Amino acid sequence: MDNMSLVKKLPPMLSGSELEQALTILPEYDPAIVEENEAMRLIALTDIYKVFVPNQMSREIYSKLYLALLRSLQKKEGKLRVKQGIANHQAIMQHEHNGILGGSDSFTIIGASGIGKSSSISRAVQLLTKEPVIEIDKPYGKILPCVLVQCPFDSSVKGLLLEIIRVVDEQLGSSYYPKATSARATTDMLIGTVSQICLNHIGILIVDEIQNVAISKNGRNLLGALLQLINCSGISICMVGTPECTEFFTQAMQLARRSLGLQYEAMDYGAEFEKLCHTLFQYQYVKNPAELDDATVRWLYEHSSNGNVSSVVTLLHDAQELAILEGSEVLSLETLNAAYKSRMKMLHSYIAPSKKPQTSRQKKSAFVPCADQEIQEVVSISIAALVQQAKNEGRAVTDFLKSYITVEEVGI
DSSP states (O other): OOHHHHHHTSOOOOOHHHHHHHHOBOOOOOGGGGGSOHHHHHHHHGGGGGOBOOOHHHHHHHHHHHHHHHHHHHTSSHHHHHHHHHHHHHHHTTOOOOOOSOOSEEEEEEEOTTSSHHHHHHHHHHHHTSSSSEEETTTTEEEEEEEEEEOOTTOOHHHHHHHHHHHHHHHHOOOHHHHHHHTTOOHHHHHHHHHHHHHHHEEEEEEEOGGGGGGSTTHHHHHHHHHHHHHHHOOEEEEEEOGGGHHHHHTSHHHHHHTOOEEEOSOOSSHHHHHHHHHHHTOOOSSBOOOOOHHHHHHHHHTTTTTOHHHHHHHHHHHHHHHHHHSOOBOSHHHHHHHHHHHOGGGTTTOOOOOOOOOSOOOSSOOOOSSHHHHHHHHTSOHHHHHHHHHHTTOOHHHHHHTTSOOOOOOO
16 A cells, blocks of 8 residues: 555645634624524524634644644555554454554543534544545555544443444444344454555544543553554554543543644633634624624633633623613623623532722722622622723613612712
């Protein structure tokens, strides 16, 4: 097999503005939608979940996956590949065998839920698989550039191996799965079978939800099986999960060395977060579209676990949904706060909005919350942002604040 012909079948590697444009997803938006009835606008509102604004994380993930796929394809040729195929057959027959090709590449992508890592991986895979199946000659074969599976909740080795076989069958129309299940194969036999399938048909294997290994007694066995797959197939394996698995990987040198990779947190408050907010704010379906100001950007950052992309999108969607259903028909700090309090209660313990100390001198009227619960609500709202919103709408600051807290004027 000519590995250069394989590499040539990959789409060109993108970078810079070309990559930025390719990664971006902006659903079509017609401003006239605001004149439609409630049902039409609520349906159209779901388009906000389709928006994808690339950032540093998504660009890095694309590059990492592209290069890992490249290295994997380069190993699918020559005498070593043939020898590895013979060794895998010995494993299937339960004879002694060794890994010959060695690992092409294995790495992790670790990050908290909701920061956009899964969406970034999905976009990268879409760009890498414009040709979903690579067909080769001499000998004839089919290769799937990327195969994505989920780590079983109980970290079952057999469960993962059979899922890999099932996905390959589904995408290639092959019949490996019935043979693997009817033969009552042992785990070692399945590893040999899957190693051979990976060698022949898979470029890069992406295993999502890898944090399950940290909470299961089978976790170490499953990772051992993955390492054996790497050594006996030459493919690249990417393990994707949340920070819960980091400590598990670092417990053993072999696992730590094999799991070096990319690690991410929520977005910093800066240009990329502002770009995300400005892009999402273009998708307004209320009858009175609003302009995005700095106070609202700050509020969104503080109420989204400091830049959690999923939370930002949910807030903007749910605030508009409430505004449409309740008739206020405006996307404002008031409707955003209503969505935060009513739709995201379960996340409040994870989201701690920061509150800057007030340095300005007190005026003759002081605002005194009358209950501890109201004090907590004030903390969850940026006072500066509310004041700015009141000014933007031409409303009296005192009256506007009364919609959030009980205000009592105290003579000084």
